[in-house]
Amino acid sequence: MTESGAGSALILGIETSCDETAAAVVRDGRDVLSSVVASQDDLHAEYRGVVPEIASRAHAERVLPVVRRALADAGVTLAEIDAVAVGHRPGLIGSLLVGVAAAKGLAWSLGRPLIGVDHVHAHLYAGLLGGSADVERGTGSQSRPTRELFPALGLVVSGGHTALYRCESPIGITRLGGTIDDAIGEAYDKAAAILGLPYPGGPNLDRLAASGNERAHDFPVSRLDTGSLDFSFSGLKTAVLYAVRGVPGPGGVYGRDHTALDGGAKADLAASFQRAAVAAITLKVERALASPKRERRDVPRPAGPAARAPAPFRSLLVGGGVSANSRLRRDLTALCERHGLALRLPPMAWCVDNAAMIAGLGHHLWRAGRTAGLDLAAVPTTAC
Ligand code: KG4
Ligand code: ZN
Secondary structure, X not given: OOOOOOOOOEEEEEEOOOOEEEEEEEEXXXXXXXXXXXXXXXXXXXXXOOOHHHHHHHHHHHHHHXXXXXXXXXXOOHHHOOEEEEXXXXXXXXXXXXXXXXXXXXXXXXXXXXXXXXXXXXXXXXXXXXXXXXXXOOOOOOOOOHHHHOOXXXXXXXXXXXXXXXXXXXXXXXXXXXXXXOOHHHHHHHHHHHOOOOOOHHHHHXXXXXXXXXXXXOOOOOOOOOOOOOEOOHHHHHHHHHHXXXXXXHHHOOOOOHHHOOHHHHHHHHHHHHXXXXXXXXXXXXXXXXXXXXXXXXXXXXXXXXXXXOOOOOEEEEEOHHXXXXXXXXXXXXXXXXXXXXXXXXXXHHHOOOOHHHHHXXXXXXXXXXXXXXXXXXXXXXXX
């Protein structure tokens, strides 16, 4: 049974927005019966980044075998699936189109509803899937029902997105701010490339940072305007570039590169980058937590529901590839303990792109009647 008592439902989720081909079967928006992810890391490694044409071709080859495997792992047949959810935005258009076409074909042939899911919003849902860590005031309690976590502050930290959201429910999401240049994952990957670390850069930089001195370099932590909930990572990336290669001379030529650094110097740069990158996130999370409370105390409010100040957040939902970062997980855990806030961090497997989060959020959209027609479009941008 669902939390609302509405009965058991099986959703097939499909995800192909970037370079992972994924399918999953989720029961009642919570129990992950299977989650299959075919990574394309090996195909893109030599280019040190995702090549869109290679990605969409690989999705086309893999999507149906991955769906078959997800059904087999879950021990269910296609006929038992109640609805098909697909990540239809945002992402690489050629990649999205493959998943959307597969989902449409399956939904149509089964006579089941089709659900279009925003990939970024789905990242916020990853921590609400069964088995996710529920770190509450350091007790590690798993018991709090999902509805008691709302309104929640949502934080997405991925390779393509870095944003804060106000979440009234899993599907009632409003954007509070986001990056004005690079996403944090992109900054990690670029900093890793500058340091000569292997692809994918983020996890490798995270590992290297563990042995470095984070105070070795005083890299900038972007604040932007007072009260801004936006992020900026391009200045930090440039600071790392100059620390490694020196300031460019005439014609933009650098005098050295990462080969001039020994292991200890690289680790110090990695640790100093990580300190500044994570501090930029926790700073804005603190600001977002302060905003509604300040509004409640200071602003004289006229009567009427429309004029009512927003209720304070009860939890922090975090998602996206960079939520796997060791330092970010540690600092957000401490921050939430200080604020007495529940924290939902996905387990490692659901930090990066997966289809369980698509099926999970798809369940709530389906229950709310937000299904799509066969004209569902693949869209490169997020809904909000
Ligand atoms: O969410 P995701 O799989 O794809 C997007 O939707 O973008 O995120 C991938 C990003 C990459 O930039 C990767 O380097 C970063 O997440 N990432 C990490 C870590 N694990 C993955 N960044 C920092 N530390 C990590 N441990
Ligand atoms: Zn993602």
